[in-house]
Amino acid sequence: MSRREEAKTFNRARICAAAESIIRSEGMDNLTMRRLAVVAGVSLRTPYNLFGSKTDVLIALLDEAVFKFTQLGLAHSDGAAIARMLRALGQIETFFDSDETYYRGIYAAIMTSDHPEVRSTSVDRAIASARALMAEAMSNGELRADTDVQSLGRHLAITLLAVLGMWGSGFFSNRESMAQVRRAWLAVMLQHCSDTSRLMLAAAYDNPSNIGD
Amino acid sequence: MSRREEAKTFNRARICAAAESIIRSEGMDNLTMRRLAVVAGVSLRTPYNLFGSKTDVLIALLDEAVFKFTQLGLAHSDGAAIARMLRALGQIETFFDSDETYYRGIYAAIMTSDHPEVRSTSVDRAIASARALMAEAMSNGELRADTDVQSLGRHLAITLLAVLGMWGSGFFSNRESMAQVRRAWLAVMLQHCSDTSRLMLAAAYDNPSNIGD
DNA sequence: AATAGTTTTATAACATGTGTCAATAATGTT
DNA sequence: AACATTATTGACACATGTTATAAAACTATT
Structure with missing residues (x-):
């Protein structure tokens, strides 16, 4: 896997972990893309790049x-x-x-x-x-x-x-x-x-x- | 039924008819509350007063x-x-x-x-x-x-x-x-x-x- | 008819998912 | 090292459901 793919995989994992953490600690209603970006330490656009949509996350x-x-x-x-x-x-x-x-x-x-x-x-x-x-x-x-x-x-x-x-x-x-x-x-x-x-x-x-x- | 209730019933019917018409002629995706209000000849707020939410319509x-x-x-x-x-x-x-x-x-x-x-x-x-x-x-x-x-x-x-x-x-x-x-x-x-x-x-x-x- | 209460309207606002677009950074290639 | 490709960022924008607020219109009561 190239370094680019590695980074993507890592970011994907970070975003998933952040999403899970938000759902667990703040509830499904608070899982917004903006909050997800903040918690994952990533820009708002990145989850869209890596997954496509909120549903895909x-x-x-x-x-x-x-x-x-x-x-x-x-x-x-x-x-x-x-x-x-x-x-x-x-x-x-x-x-x-x-x-x-x-x-x-x-x-x-x-x-x-x-x-x-x-x-x-x-x-x-x-x-x-x-x-x-x-x-x-x-x-x-x-x-x-x-x-x-x-x-x-x-x-x-x-x-x-x-x-x-x-x-x-x-x-x-x-x-x-x-x-x-x-x-x-x-x-x-x-x-x-x-x-x-x-x-x-x-x-x-x-x-x-x-x-x- | 008081005149107020009559007017409400009438408006409810108008809104339902408008919603049905929009769904039929423009498709579900075009059934927005703003469009519904226009077609029903009513303000944006009225469907919320009379039904509660889009889902309720x-x-x-x-x-x-x-x-x-x-x-x-x-x-x-x-x-x-x-x-x-x-x-x-x-x-x-x-x-x-x-x-x-x-x-x-x-x-x-x-x-x-x-x-x-x-x-x-x-x-x-x-x-x-x-x-x-x-x-x-x-x-x-x-x-x-x-x-x-x-x-x-x-x-x-x-x-x-x-x-x-x-x-x-x-x-x-x-x-x-x-x-x-x-x-x-x-x-x-x-x-x-x-x-x-x-x-x-x-x-x-x-x-x-x-x-x- | 005058007053009080209720409903509708107009307008603005907010949160959210999603898209645009240019700038920047990171990576791959030569 | 220089260039090309790709990914991320940031700032903004848009559509939508929904709410807020005040003014206007309407209805009910006296």
Whole structure:
């Protein structure tokens, strides 16, 4: 990396750190571009040079959060594909619990920004993950052979993202949001599961508390 | 109604009409408070006096749309409760199709406004409707006796609203959005339906096209 | 009709995201 | 070292939602 790129990377990091610090100590409302420039020790124009817009700065913070989460999630990713998928919900909930106002604030800010194009990357990412997991479930015999795993994976991912949108708006607690997704996921999965996974899914649907632990 | 209230009502209507006209002829981006004031023939301050904020003006437009929709929906509301509930999705889709950019524009603008409190009324309304329908379904014997209709109604309503949120962002077409809700609804309903409705629901789940017509 | 109360208007102002543009500094290249 | 390229800075400007303030218009009450 050239020195120019190094400097850019360093400044990007400084700006992200400043943004995070402002959100934490002064709240989302006080994250203005002028304040961000001051705290980051940079001119007002620089965040625009390095990120493009305020929303893009927030997306960088969200990416950091997603990265942190994936690191956690991969730690104990053993077991059947469907079970892992369900367990992910508990992991998301735990992750949100660990820093609720911060994550919700970032997410809400991005969602309420009028840069619609920024959301499609996370949608694509989520759909791809869900499809991969469902494809794995299929090859493990966890799903009925006539299941369209592409369609199922897409449906499950959209379910999650749609509820996350409402979560970001502050309607539901972390727990309520994940319970909503869990119920929706289990019901749809029950329509496609093979006999090997049906009992587990049916039991999980009837007793929401003991899923994925 | 006193003359003062009459004048207010008249001005409110003028402002709403102006807002709708601007959105239709110049697009959502050109709906600024200054332009709205000019087109409505009113001072910049008046919309704030009469509505409170720009978002509140848009909410008034959405309320008009919801009212128009409910009038349509009630016209042919016969049949079993579950069937009516499913048919509502088709009606929503038709309604959106009839004026897509307008409704989506309003909805998106409200959703991306940072007035979170405004959304709770529509949430409450949707949950109440869904609960009423599910209660009716229960008393008709369409649901298993051990079903918690409150919880089920709430779940179904949230499913719809969550997907509507994404619809507003422009990700999905009207059809895709409703198909997503339909699939989710059918799967969950299949977990709670009695034998009388199971066949219809299972058939609908397997063949998404012939629902609610 | 006179007075008091309320609403609208006109104008200005403020904060914010974002853009412009020239000047300056830093870096890469010869 | 000299030049060219690129990045940052600073100062300003603009559009927008929103608020402030005082004057004017309107309505209600006596």
